[in-house]
Structure formats: C-alpha cells, structure tokens
Amino acid sequence: MDFFWSLVGFILVMGLVVTIHEYGHFQVARWFNIKVTDFSVGFGKALYQKQFGEVAFKIGAIPLGGYVKFVDEREGPVETEDLTRAFNRQSVYKRFAVVAAGPLINLILAWLVFASMQVIGMNTVKPLINESTLNEIISDNSNQPSQIRTQQNEERAFWELVEVNGHSVASWQNTHQQVLLALIANKAEIELVLNRMHSEHFVTTKVSLSQLDINNTNQHWLSELGLKPAALKIDAIAGQVITDGPAGLAGIQPGDKLIRFNQIEIDSWQDFVNLVQQHPNQNVSLEIKRNDVQLRKTVRLSSVSEPETGELVGRIGLGVDASEAQMEPYMNKIQMGVTEALDYGFNRSVDLIIMSIQMVKRMILGEVSVSHLSGPISIAQFSGQAVQNGLISFLGLLALLSLSIGFLNLLPIPVLDGGHLLYYLVEMIKGSPVSDQVQVVGQNIGLFLILSLTLLALFNDVIRLSNG
Numbered sequence: 001m002d003f004f005w006s007l008v009g010f011i012l013v014m015g016l017v018v019t020i021h022e023y024g025h026f027q028v029a030r031w032f033n034i035k036v037t038d039f040s041v042g043f044g045k046a047l048y049q050k051q052f053g054e055v056a057f058k059i060g061a062i063p064l065g066g067y068v069k070f071v072d073e074r075e076g077p078v079e080t081e082d083l084t085r086a087f088n089r090q091s092v093y094k095r096f097a098v099v100a101a102g103p104l105i106n107l108i109l110a111w112l113v114f115a116s117m118q119v120i121g122m123n124t125v126k127p128l129i130n131e132s133t134l135n136e137i138i139s140d141n142s143n144q145p146s147q148i149r150t151q152q153n154e155e156r157a158f159w160e161l162v163e164v165n166g167h168s169v170a171s172w173q174n175t176h177q178q179v180l181l182a183l184i185a186n187k188a189e190i191e192l193v194l195n196r197m198h199s200e201h202f203v204t205t206k207v208s209l210s211q212l213d214i215n216n217t218n219q220h221w222l223s224e225l226g227l228k229p230a231a232l233k234i235d236a237i238a239g240q241v242i243t244d245g246p247a248g249l250a251g252i253q254p255g256d257k258l259i260r261f262n263q264i265e266i267d268s269w270q271d272f273v274n275l276v277q278q279h280p281n282q283n284v285s286l287e288i289k290r291n292d293v294q295l296r297k298t299v300r301l302s303s304v305s306e307p308e309t310g311e312l313v314g315r316i317g318l319g320v321d322a323s324e325a326q327m328e329p330y331m332n333k334i335q336m337g338v339t340e341a342l343d344y345g346f347n348r349s350v351d352l353i354i355m356s357i358q359m360v361k362r363m364i365l366g367e368v369s370v371s372h373l374s375g376p377i378s379i380a381q382f383s384g385q386a387v388q389n390g391l392i393s394f395l396g397l398l399a400l401l402s403l404s405i406g407f408l409n410l411l412p413i414p415v416l417d418g419g420h421l422l423y424y425l426v427e428m429i430k431g432s433p434v435s436d437q438v439q440v441v442g443q444n445i446g447l448f449l450i451l452s453l454t455l456l457a458l459f460n461d462v463i464r465l466s467n468g
Helices: 002-031 080-085 092-120 131-142 172-184 269-277 324-330 338-364 376-389 391-410 417-430 436-466
Strands: 036-052 055-070 122-125 128-130 158-164 189-196 202-208 238-241 257-261 283-290 293-300 302-305 312-315 318-320 331-334
Touching: 002 036, 002 055, 002 092, 002 376, 002 391, 092 338, 092 391, 092 417, 122 172, 128 131, 131 158, 131 202, 158 172, 172 189, 172 338, 257 269, 269 312, 324 331, 338 391, 376 391, 391 417, 417 436
Parallel strands: none
Antiparallel strands: 036 055, 122 331, 128 158, 158 189, 189 202, 238 318, 257 283, 283 293, 302 312
C-alpha cells in the first residue's frame, strides 16, 4: 500500500511541477511567436498524445522531467515559411526570456502555494516545553542556575517557544526549520524567546549549537539542544489503530479508553506511551473500557531501534483520539489574509533559496556531506506520505519541490536551463554566440555532472531504504 501511495504521490507532484515548468517555456515562446512542435510531460515513449493545432501534447513513460521542442535549424531542416519563427533566429534576449521562464514560474508557483497554505489555514501543536526543561536549558548554556520559579499550576508550568533567531515559530516543525537554517549558515548559537502559558512573562536565552552535526542525519537536533516537547495532559483514548499492528491484532478499537497497563493505572496518554516504550517485544496486559464495559486484552508489543542509541523501544501501533476541547489550549491556529500571506510566502521562498545557495556552497567546499542529496525514491516516499496526510501536507511538498526544481535549473550547469542562460549572458556581452565547440564540451561536462549527481542521489536513497 505504501508503494501505491508513493507512486500516486510521485506522479501527482512531479506531474504538476514539470507541467508548470514546461508551460513557462511554452507560453513565453508563444508570446514571441516562436513555433512549438512538442510539449511533453515525461521522457521516453509517449503513453498518450494529442495534437492541438501545430503542437503535439504528450505524456512520456518516464515521469522524471519533460521538454518543449521548438522549430530550430540546428536540429533539422525548417520549412521556409517557419524560418522567422525558428528558435535559433530569435534575438538573444528572446531566447533568454524563453529559457528563464521555466525555472522562474516554478519559483512563482512555490511563492503562491506557500501563501495559499496560510490563507487556507492550519492547526499546529504549540512548541511547548516544561518549566524544568527550560531551567535546564538556561543552566546548561549560561553556567548559572536558572532564576525561574516553578509553578504549581500544571498549564502555567508550560513555556511556549515564540521566536527563534528573531523569526516567529508556531510549531515544532517551524522550530526545526530555524535550527536547520542556523546550521547551514554556520552559526554558533541560536536565540530563543519563550512565553509562559497564560501570562505576559517572556524569557530570552541563547543556546549553543556546538553539539549538533549537520552531517549526522540520525541526530535529533531539538533533543540535543534540550528542547524536549512537554508531556501534554491528554486522556488515553485509542484513535487510529493500525490493523496489522500489535493493538489491531489484539482487538483494540478506536474509542477504547485505556485504563491499566500491567495493573499500572494509566493517568494520561503520555503515561501510556512511556509504559509501551519500556516493554519492547513483550506480552502485556491492557485493561480497557468500551461502551461502559471493562475488558482485558493481552497485547504482544513490537519494537523499533532508536536511531542514535540503538536501544529497542516498544511499539503498539496505536494513535491517540484527542478531542478538540482537550487539545485547544495546546494548539495554534495559523491563518492570514491574502496580503500578509503573499508577504509570508515571498519571505519563505527567499529564505529557502538563500539556504539552498549556502548548502550548495558548503557541499562544494566539503563542509557538508553529499548524503543530504535525495533522489526520486525519496521524493516518491515523501509524496506518498504527503498525499495521505492531507491538503496542507501535499501543498507544502509541492511548494518545496517546485522551488527546488526552479533553483536547480538556474544553476549555471550546461544541460540545465542555467547553463543556456550563462551562454546567452556571454553572447550579450561579447556580441556573438558561444562557439559550437565550447558548447559541446560544456554539454558533455554538464551531462557528466548531472548523471553523477543523479546516481549519487539514488545511492543515498538506497542507503536510506536499507537503514529503514
């Protein structure tokens, strides 16, 4: 089933991103009256083809890209009546605009999708930590005991992360993104601003990043920084049950209230999670209440290995059914007006482009491992998960992939759009095209680089699969 969703997600996401990219080339060419003969989404043999006017629209068998084919004397004979519409006879400025339109429309799509996500709105769990955790962070990073008094009220003992390095954060995902940005920028520390729940009490503290390794993909960065999510007080009621997981095989159903685990009273969902993790691969007794009837189930727990320590922890294949009323104090509703959302989408896109430039620079200098490169297998997995997780998750991946494709195609590597743009810039400066010999050598170098990076990314994908 995972393979099915990965395939569906990959075709949907890549299909949209590639179609938009090629449409950019296509539409600008049409504006300049350049003759287009083919518009293909996908490479290889055409699985579907339809002629509209002078253009053949195709869907290729290999969904890893696409192309728009123009009438061009360098690629074959051109009818006399089409000579003025041949791509090679256009001014360098028109050719530059046609080639640049593909990656630019990808960047515009990313901006608009990021903005649309904010207009649609989303609910996220607040990045909350316990007061004791905050005290530890302050003490560890200042070499002085924290002066924050412990609160007796359970909710007031929670602190919400509201800013990281001057950027507002509304979720743990936002927090992780800001830590990543700081690591890529090679910063030594980050500044956190926290707010005690239900108060106007704010605390600012700096946290060293010295213990983080950007090349260790198994390292839990937030945990390493001491940013451990607070254990929220949520009733232990079964939500989603994985059919072939331990809970499903034992007959646990959605809505079951979890009462005792091996005769130990379950006070909250977090208590239950802790107990499960402490009993990997063991038979445990679970008392539940279903429709006011108390039942006892024997569950054979499975296990999973912690990436960092290799320690086995128990797994039961069960999610929590948290009511809106229970979760409301711990949730952030993120929604913006159109103008604010467009501003957010633009800034988010710029941040990611800057991050990508810094990442490429550090990879070239050997400061960041090439293991961060992902190939089509990883994209397919992410796509499948995004399709199953809902509209916002799907839009988020669509925006990220569109921005990545746009950025990648602007790199000055022959074979890519950026390589052609580099040739055109040289032509604008020197007043004549780059020689055919230079272009052939450049094409060969560019093809070698792209194939090498693709194989490396595929190798990384296989390593990730083999490591689970």
